[in-house]
Amino acid sequence: MSDAAPTPAPAPAAPPRVDCVADSAGGITFDIVVLDTAEPVLVLRRRGGSGGTADETRLPLTPAGEGHMRAVLPNTMELAEGRWDVFLDERAVEPGVRDLRALVDRVPDEEGGVAVRVPYPTADGRLAVRSWVRLPxxxxxxxxxxxxxxxxxxxxxxxxxxxxxxxxxxxxxxxxxxxxxxxxxxxxxxxxxxxxxxxxxxxxxxxxxxxxxxxxxxxxxxxxxxxxxxxxxxxxxxxxxxxxxxxxxxxxxxxxxxxxxxxx
CATH class of the missing domain: 2.60.40 (Immunoglobulin-like)
Structure with missing residues (x-):
């Protein structure tokens, strides 16, 4: 019988960290350090949704400078009201730098109402997006x-x-x-x-x-x-x-x- 100590299991990899910038028109830009990823797509999934296509938004990641990739949620893309968790390859991501300065004292241009998206850290330290759609x-x-x-x-x-x-x-x-x-x-x-x-x-x-x-x-x-x-x-x-x-x-x-x- 060997007295060698068992090899410890490798520590779980830290969740990917994503920086984001929100603009006053309702768009959000996500930046992430390049990782080994099977599919270069950032996924937003609405919490409490039925799991259908309307409850998931897929944003392609494209190169954005040395060592980084970028995904963009344009203000023209519909995002139903609710809380949307952010994933990379089914992995939840952590919030990095969140630049929300453009949202302060915002005056919307929409004649019919407003659409608001705010990236935020969840209670368990993950990144999510809160969306409001109010017309009027x-x-x-x-x-x-x-x-x-x-x-x-x-x-x-x-x-x-x-x-x-x-x-x-x-x-x-x-x-x-x-x-x-x-x-x-x-x-x-x-x-x-x-x-x-x-x-x-x-x-x-x-x-x-x-x-x-x-x-x-x-x-x-x-x-x-x-x-x-x-x-x-x-x-x-x-x-x-x-x-x-x-x-x-x-x-x-x-x-x-x-x-x-x-x-x-």
Whole structure:
């Protein structure tokens, strides 16, 4: 019997690292150090999709200078709303340098709405792309806090407010409507917390905010997506109002949709 120690298994190779640059029109350029790859293609796969062709986007890698290859996601290529994980030969990739400067304070040119793509690191350290497609789109701006109320101001893309414009505050099948106004592409409305916090408030309630631009229009979700923040939930935190048996504050979801949170 040999006393030789067993040969240790080779350490798993580190995931490929990808740098990316986002442009203001919605395109993304991916750069990667050349690796031994059977198929020079970068793959974006939509999380939670059915696995069909609509849930996968394949971007060819081409030489881009010494030791690097490049893939381009053009702004003209459709990318459904959701979270898209990035792969190379079925291997998840790690985020390298992410240049998102062009996304800050972005003003879209789209007349019908907006399409936004933000590369970001996932919780487990992989690279993904968050995509929003909003047609039309109600971009939340300043949120002004008052005594028992919050006023939401913003910009509407792909539509205009007109007679009969209202904001809808929704939770399940319950809808509260408040007047909305605005001019030159803007909108504003005020939400009173007491109207939402019908006693007793026994558990957390999350009320979604929607804008109906006029009496005949479909409602538009109020969100904030025109910058480089892919998840506002724990970044934008607003002071809470203490009401009779409840606390209330505006908040964002992980999808950057604006809500009002009511808690006991």
């Amino acid at each position: 789109h109600a971009e939340a701006g300043d949120i002004v806090l008052g005594e028992g109320v919050c006023t939401v101001e913003g910009t509407l893309y792909g539509a205009e407010t007109a007679a009969g414009a209202v904001a809808e505050v929704r939770r399940g099948g319950t809808v509260h409507r408040v007047p909305a106004g605005g001019e030159k592409g803007g909108f504003a409305f005020t939400v009173a917390y007491d109207a939402l916090a019908e006693p007793p408030v026994a558990a957390e309630q999350l009320w979604e905010l929607w804008l109906r631009p006029d009496a005949s229009s479909e409602p538009v979700r109020v969100s904030r997506v025109l910058d480089d923040v892919w998840d506002r939930k724990n970044v934008f935190v607003y002071p809470a109002h203490q009401g009779e048996g409840y606390r209330a504050a505006p908040c964002y979801t992980t999808d950057n949709d604006l809500c009002v949170r009511i808690t006991p």
